[in-house]
Amino acid sequence: xxxxxxxxxxxxxxxxxACSGQSDDGKASGGRTTLTYGVWDVAQVPGMQxxxxxxxxxxxxxxxRMELTPWSSYWTTLKTAMRGGTAPDVFxxxxxxxxxYASSGVLEPLSGHIKSDATPVDRHRHxxxxxxxxxxxxxxxxKDFDTIGLWYNKALFDKAGIExxxxxxxxxxxxxxxxxxxxxxxxxxxxxxxxxxxxxLYPAIHGAGGYVLKDxxxxxxxxxxxxxxxxxxxxxxxxxxxxxxxxxxxxxRNRYWSEKTAMVYDLSAMAGQMYxxxxxxxxxxxxxxxxxxxxATIIHGLANVISAKSRKKAAAWKFVHFMAGxxxxxxxxxxxxxxxxxxxTQGAWLKSMPEFDLKHFIEMQEYAVPYPSSKxxxxxxxxxxxxxxxxxxGKGGIESAARTLGEQMDRALKEERA
Amino acid sequence: MMSVFxxxxxxxxxxxxxxxxxAASDAPGPPKSRSQRAAYLFIAxxxxxxxxxxFWPLLQTFFYSFTEFGAFGGNTWVGTxxxxxxxxxxxxxxxxxNTLIYCAIGLxxxxxxxxxxxxxNRRGLRGVALYRALYFIPFVTLPxxxxxxxxxxxxxxxxxxxxxxxxxxADRRYWVSDPSTAVYAIGTVMVWSxxxxxxxxxxxxxxxxxxxYYEAAELDGAGPLRxxxxxxxxxxxxxxFFASIICMINSLQTFDLIYIMMAEKNPAIGDTQSVVxxxxxxxxxxxxxxxxxxxxxxxxxxxxxxxxxQFRLQKRWVHYA
Numbered sequence: 001x002x003x004x005x006x007x008x009x010x011x012x013x014x015x016x017x018a019c020s021g022q023s024d025d026g027k028a029s030g031g032r033t034t035l036t037y038g039v040w041d042v043a044q045v046p047g048m049q050x051x052x053x054x055x056x057x058x059x060x061x062x063x064x065r066m067e068l069t070p071w072s073s074y075w076t077t078l079k080t081a082m083r084g085g086t087a088p089d090v091f092x093x094x095x096x097x098x099x100x101y102a103s104s105g106v107l108e109p110l111s112g113h114i115k116s117d118a119t120p121v122d123r124h125r126h127x128x129x130x131x132x133x134x135x136x137x138x139x140x141x142x143k144d145f146d147t148i149g150l151w152y153n154k155a156l157f158d159k160a161g162i163e164x165x166x167x168x169x170x171x172x173x174x175x176x177x178x179x180x181x182x183x184x185x186x187x188x189x190x191x192x193x194x195x196x197x198x199x200x201l202y203p204a205i206h207g208a209g210g211y212v213l214k215d216x217x218x219x220x221x222x223x224x225x226x227x228x229x230x231x232x233x234x235x236x237x238x239x240x241x242x243x244x245x246x247x248x249x250x251x252x253r254n255r256y257w258s259e260k261t262a263m264v265y266d267l268s269a270m271a272g273q274m275y276x277x278x279x280x281x282x283x284x285x286x287x288x289x290x291x292x293x294x295x296a297t298i299i300h301g302l303a304n305v306i307s308a309k310s311r312k313k314a315a316a317w318k319f320v321h322f323m324a325g326x327x328x329x330x331x332x333x334x335x336x337x338x339x340x341x342x343x344x345t346q347g348a349w350l351k352s353m354p355e356f357d358l359k360h361f362i363e364m365q366e367y368a369v370p371y372p373s374s375k376x377x378x379x380x381x382x383x384x385x386x387x388x389x390x391x392x393x394g395k396g397g398i399e400s401a402a403r404t405l406g407e408q409m410d411r412a413l414k415e416e417r418a
Numbered sequence: 419m420m421s422v423f424x425x426x427x428x429x430x431x432x433x434x435x436x437x438x439x440x441a442a443s444d445a446p447g448p449p450k451s452r453s454q455r456a457a458y459l460f461i462a463x464x465x466x467x468x469x470x471x472x473f474w475p476l477l478q479t480f481f482y483s484f485t486e487f488g489a490f491g492g493n494t495w496v497g498t499x500x501x502x503x504x505x506x507x508x509x510x511x512x513x514x515x516n517t518l519i520y521c522a523i524g525l526x527x528x529x530x531x532x533x534x535x536x537x538x539n540r541r542g543l544r545g546v547a548l549y550r551a552l553y554f555i556p557f558v559t560l561p562x563x564x565x566x567x568x569x570x571x572x573x574x575x576x577x578x579x580x581x582x583x584x585x586x587x588a589d590r591r592y593w594v595s596d597p598s599t600a601v602y603a604i605g606t607v608m609v610w611s612x613x614x615x616x617x618x619x620x621x622x623x624x625x626x627x628x629x630x631y632y633e634a635a636e637l638d639g640a641g642p643l644r645x646x647x648x649x650x651x652x653x654x655x656x657x658x659f660f661a662s663i664i665c666m667i668n669s670l671q672t673f674d675l676i677y678i679m680m681a682e683k684n685p686a687i688g689d690t691q692s693v694v695x696x697x698x699x700x701x702x703x704x705x706x707x708x709x710x711x712x713x714x715x716x717x718x719x720x721x722x723x724x725x726x727x728q729f730r731l732q733k734r735w736v737h738y739a
Binding site: 076079082083100104106194195196244245246247248249250376378379382385386389390392393 | 488489490491569573574575592594595596597681682683684685686687688699702703704705706
C-alpha cells in the first residue's frame with residue numbers, strides 16, 4: 001500500500017502537471033512582466049537576489065521571481081514542468097543536460113540575440129562557453145565556474161614533518177606524502193580517493209594523459225585513462241585512503257572537514273563551506289592539482305538558458321543578457337559564493353577568503369578540461385559507479401572494470417546517435 | 419506497476435455487479451432496481467478512482483511500452499524493441515534476482531508476526547493494546563525516516579551495530595556498502611518495518627477462532643505448543659494465505675528503502691537494485707520511459723504468475739473452517 005504510493009505519485013505527476021498546464025501564466029500585473037527564474041542552489045539565492053535587484057532597477061518594467069528546486073529533484077521537476085508548459089522562463093543548466101535539452105528543441109537558441117545585442121560572451125572562458133553550444137548554436141551563457149584543486153590540512157602536514165604541496169608537485173610527491181601522512185592509530189588517512197567523477201575520476205584520467213569522451217568514443221578502455229584510475233585505486237589498496245565502501249557513509253569531503261584525511265581533491269565552490277569551519281580556516285590550504293603525465297583539472301560552470309516555451313522571451317533575453325555582463329558578474333563575485341565566469345571579475349571572490357590561496361583555481365583555467373558531455377550523458381555516467389565500485393573498494397580489477405565500462409559506454413553512445 | 423490484488427478485487431466487484439444486474443432483469447420491479455442503483459452508488463467511489471488512477475494509467479503504460487518516449491513528450495512506435503532490450507539486459511536479470519531475494523526475506527515477517535500474535539493473544543496478558551501499538555509504529559513511520567535511522571545504525575565507522583559487535587569481539591563491517599551483506603541489511607529493515615502490519619492482521623485472525631476449541635483441547639491435556647500447531651495454525655491459514663499474497667506483492671515492489679538507503683556511489687548498488695528501482699532509474703533519470711514501461715509490465719506478469727501459483731497451492735494447506 002504505502003510502498004506503492006510513492007511510485008504512483010511519481011507516475012501521476014506528469015498527468016497532474018498536464019492538467020494544471022496553462023493556469024500559471026504570471027502575466028503582467030499593472031503593465032509589469034514577471035519572469036520566473038529556476039535555480040537549485042540555496043546558498044546562491046542571496047547573491048542572485050542582488051543581481052536580480054540590480055536588473056530590476058535597470059528595467060523597471062520587468063520583475064524576476066526566483067523558483068528554488070532542490071538539486072535532488074531539479075531535473076525531474078523541470079522535465080515534467082517542460083511537458084506541462086509550466087517551466088520557468090529562465091533557468092540554470094549544466095553540462096550533463098545541455099545537449100539533451102538543446103537537441104529536443106526546448107531551449108531558445110541564443111546565437112542571434114548575442115550577435116544583435118553584442119553580448120560579451122567572449123569575455124567568458126571559451127572552454128565553458130563551448131559546453132553550452134550544440135551543433136554550432138549557442139543555447140546558454142555561463143554565469144560562474146569551478147575547477148578542482150588539492151586541499152590540504154597544514155596541521156597534519158606539520159605533524160608528519162612534510163612540506164606543503166605547491167605547483168611543483170607531481171603524483172609521486174602525492175604518493176610519498178600520502179604514505180607519510182597515513183596514521184592508522186589516529187584513524188587518519190593521507191588522501192581520500194573517493195569514486196567521484198568530477199572531483200577525482202575525470203581530473204586523474206586527464207592528468208594521466210587519457211580522456212573520458214572524444215569524437216563520440218569512450219576513453220575508459222584507454223591505457224592512459226586506466227593509469228589515471230589506478231592512481232586512485234592504488235592509494236586505496238595501499239591503505240593511504242579509505243575504501244569507497246567507507247566513503248559512502250562519510251564522504252571524502254566530510255573526512256577532510258573533520259581532519260580525518262590530510263588531502264582531498266575538491267571543488268572551488270566548496271571554499272565557502274570550508275571557510276566556515278574554524279579549524280580549516282585556521283590551517284587549511286589549497287594548491288593546484290599535482291602533475292601526472294600532464295597538467296589537468298576539470299572545469300564546469302552553470303549557464304543561464306531560456307525556455308523555448310516561454311511567452312516572455314524578449315524580457316527573458318534582457319535578463320540573460322544582463323547576467324552575461326560585467327556588472328552582474330561583479331555583484332555575484334562580491335557575494336562570495338562562486339567564481340564568476342566573466343574574466344577579470346574574480347578579485348572580489350579572492351579577497352573574500354584571504355586565508356586561502358584561491359588564486360590557484362583561476363590559474364588552473366589555463367589547462368582545465370571542460371566537463372565531458374554528450375546527448376544523453378546521464379545514461380553512460382550511470383554506468384560508472386556500479387562498474388568501478390568493486391575496484392574502488394579494494395577488491396582490485398580496475399583494468400578489466402575500466403575496459404568493460406568503455407565497451408558499455410560506447411554502446412550507450414551508439415544508441416544515442418541512433 | 420499495477421498490483422494484482424486490487425484488480426482481482428475489482429473484477430470480483432464487477433462480476434458481482436453483473437450478476438446482480440442479471441437477477442434484476444429476471445424479476446423487474448421498482449424496489450430491486452432502486453437497491454441496485456444504490457449498490458452502484460456504493461461501488462462508484464472505488465470504481466471511479468480505480469478506473470482513473472489504476473486502470474487508465476495501466477493501459478497507458480501498456481501502450482508506452484511499445485513506444486520510444488521523448489524526454490519532453492512525444493512518442494514514436496518501436497514495436498517490441500523495448501521488450502527485447504529488457505530481456506537482453508543483464509542488469510534486469512540481476513535486479514530480478516535481487517527482487518526475489520527481497521521477496522524471500524520479506525516473507526520471513528509472516529512467521530515472526532504469527533509467533534508474536536500468538537504470544538500477545540494469551541489469556542491474562544496485560545497491556546496488549548500498548549504492545550500492539552509499539553509493534554505497529556514501524557509500519558506507520560515514514561520509510562524515509564526508517565531508512566535514515568537504520569543507515570545510522572549500520573554505519574561502518576560510528577554505527578551502533580558495529581559498536582556492539584566490537585564490544586563482543588566481532589569485526590566491524592560496512593553493512594550497506596558491502597555487496598555481500600547489503601541486500602540482507604535492507605531485507606532486515608523491510609521485515610522490521612512490516613511485521614507490525616501482519617501482526618495486526620494475525621491478531622484479528624486469532625481472535626476469530628472460537629475459544630471452545632482451546633477449552634476442549636485443554637481438557638484433553640494439550641499443551642500450549644500443541645494447541646498452537648493443531649488449532650491456531652490450521653484455523654489461521656486463510657488469514658495466512660491472504661497475508662502471504664499481500665506480503666509477496668509488497669516485497670516484489672520494494673523501492674523506497676533501497677532509494678533512501680543506497681547512495682549513488684555505493685559499490686553494492688548493483689547487488690541491491692530491485693526491479694522497481696531499475697524502473698525508476700530508466701524512467702526518470704535515463705529518459706528511457708518506453709523500456710521502463712516494458713520492465714513494469716514484465717514485473718506485473720511475474721507478480722500475476724506468482725499469485726496464480728499461490729492460489730493453486732492454497733488448496734493443499736488452507737483450511738476454511
